[in-house]
Amino acid sequence: MNAFELTLSGSPELPKSNEGDPVFSEPWQAEAFAMTVRLHEKGVFSWSEWAEALSHELYKPGRRADASDYFDCWVAALSRLVTELSITSREQLDDLTESWHRAAEATPHGKPILLENDPKR
Amino acid sequence: MTPENDMHDHDHDHDHDNHFSEMQARVKALETVLTQKGLIDPAAIDAIVETYETKIGPRNGARVVAKAWSEPDFADWLRRDATAAIASLGYTGRQGEHMRAVFNTPETHNLVVCTLCSCYPWSVLGLPPVWYKAPPYRSRAVIDPRGVLDEFGVALPEGQKIRVWDSTAELRYIVIPQRPAGTEGLDQDALADLVTRDSMIGTGLAKPAGEAL
Known part of the structure; x- marks a missing residue:
């Protein structure tokens, strides 16, 4: 099994499509995955x-x-780990x-949000 | 020919257009620290996301398009009040998210841009493509939409205008592509299979009949 399949099998209750692919409702979820x-x-x-770690949460x-x-x-779970x-x-x-x-x-619409746009940084 | 750019000139009205949800900010924080430690490479993360982006999520948008192709009354409703027409199918966006449907015609092709991943109707279109968030896409789509479409392999007929729509936090767009020729006998399920995610952003066209996903 590759890391992707291991993550799938090691993640209880992960929402999946009929084809077995993970289902995300927002991009940050896909990024975390x-x-x-x-x-x-x-x-x-x-x-x-x-x-x-995931089960614990x-x-x-x-x-x-x-x-x-x-x-x-x-x-x-990822943060804790x-x-x-x-x-x-x-x-x-x-x-x-x-x-x-x-x-x-602090970032105007249409500009990419970058960490350096934080005025306190 | 000069493309007609229909950019919204109201950025200054929305000082707080940009807002991260708590989860978005936390994920960005993790990504920042893991990148700094050399444990992940944002490009590698994008590559993983990209492998399943087109397969993810309910194909709600495709069903909206198929219904609009099949039912003139629904198409009219969509033109007048896309938020309500789409919600009538049970596909609701987040609070305050308004949808507008822009219809491709032989005269006009529509293209949607926004660098910000918050300005994308997830609930209707599923995950955005990675390039959609890239700054070069937005700037180039505005300056040279025909060139951008060319790179996506979309050659429009000479004389078809391109309208570029800038998505905002309050208003999001779905492009209703032109119905392919030779699809008169198809039911809505078969039609929905011809509607790609990219065709609903305007960087693609609906697939020709007989070339379902």
């Missing part, structure tokens, strides 16, 4: 580590009944998240 495949491929974490109480927060859980592996810290991720929010607000 693609980053996970890539980190897998690079051996940053094993598929069992991933499956465990999926089975937390307070999930939406319609499972529309599936990829929110995905991103939470990379902080546990000391690739980054929770603080750094939170800072960057705020920075991207400010960058988006």
